[in-house]
Amino acid sequence: MYVPDIELHEARSVNDAAELLTRYAPDVKLLAGGTDLLVDLKTGRIATKHLVSIRNVREMRGVSMEGDVLRIGARTTITELSRSSIVRNRFAPLLDATRDMAAQQIRNVATVGGNLASAVSCADLPPILIVMRASVVLVSPNGQRTVPLEEFFAGVRRTVATNTEILTEILVPIPPERSGAAYARFALRDGNAIAVASVAAGIRFDEYGLIADARVVLGAVAPNPVMVDAAAETLRGSPPTDDAYERAAVAATKAARPISDIRGSAEFRCELIGVLTKRALTTARERAGGLESERTGE
Numbered sequence: 001m002y003v004p005d006i007e008l009h010e011a012r013s014v015n016d017a018a019e020l021l022t023r024y025a026p027d028v029k030l031l032a033g034g035t036d037l038l039v040d041l042k043t044g045r046i047a048t049k050h051l052v053s054i055r056n057v058r059e060m061r062g063v064s065m066e067g068d069v070l071r072i073g074a075r076t077t078i079t080e081l082s083r084s085s086i087v088r089n090r091f092a093p094l095l096d097a098t099r100d101m102a103a104q105q106i107r108n109v110a111t112v113g114g115n116l117a118s119a120v121s122c123a124d125l126p127p128i129l130i131v132m133r134a135s136v137v138l139v140s141p142n143g144q145r146t147v148p149l150e151e152f153f154a155g156v157r158r159t160v161a162t163n164t165e166i167l168t169e170i171l172v173p174i175p176p177e178r179s180g181a182a183y184a185r186f187a188l189r190d191g192n193a194i195a196v197a198s199v200a201a202g203i204r205f206d207e208y209g210l211i212a213d214a215r216v217v218l219g220a221v222a223p224n225p226v227m228v229d230a231a232a233e234t235l236r237g238s239p240p241t242d243d244a245y246e247r248a249a250v251a252a253t254k255a256a257r258p259i260s261d262i263r264g265s266a267e268f269r270c271e272l273i274g275v276l277t278k279r280a281l282t283t284a285r286e287r288a289g290g291l292e293s294e295r296t297g298e
Helices: 014-024 037-043 078-083 085-090 093-099 112-117 125-131 229-235 242-255 266-288 290-296
Strands: 007-010 028-031 050-053 063-066 069-073 135-140 143-148 153-155 166-173 179-186 197-205 211-219
Touching (some): 014 028, 014 135, 014 166, 063 085, 069 085, 069 112, 078 112, 093 179, 093 197, 112 125, 125 179, 125 197, 179 266, 211 242, 211 266, 229 242, 242 266
Antiparallel strands (some): 063 069, 069 166
């Protein structure tokens, strides 16, 4: 396998990258970490005549707080995200997704934006970011727009971004009080393997210890992340009990639309979704303080 002849263009700024995309569209791709793109080029999954490298666009890299919003530059690597003190102290559920993602060498170059923009069904960050109500910022020569992440994916390896738009940053609001989120995945070995099935869950308690709001998002069991409204509906107004989580797990299993492949059958993936839903909800409950509320009856 080899990379075909492609003309490489080095962008120095977001505006520069947007102009290059416009000039060579539609036969052009963005190159950041390249961990997915280069493999796809070598295998012939995709083809292009031009690559626009954004490796020198510093404004697209870094993790910071602006008011009550976490801003993640799209060119921030998975390693940089996982080592951010802001993430560790205030957005710990994101670490569930980065902890077992690929090998350390891959995490050192793979980017947060690439994990989203590639729109691969088994990507780890999309489900938990959707649960945490993240948005993405898309920039083009015509301006910029902000899109809720749950509306960003549009099919198999497709997003709503146009050929001339660049995903520049990810915005994550501070989680509300009495809330918790978690991400659970299953892979065929402890490290390096992609997810066979995954579930992200988030819950928020009211002052009486009942679940006021919930989100359940599935990964790797459909072309794009699946928001399971039925699972959330079964949880709202309920105490955080195993029975409630079992009902949510049943709803999540029904919403899954997996395929059978070398990593597992559709039936196996559906079974995993039920287990992972309960696991993610249990961890989310612990992070939100739900166990204490359940014990005291407050």
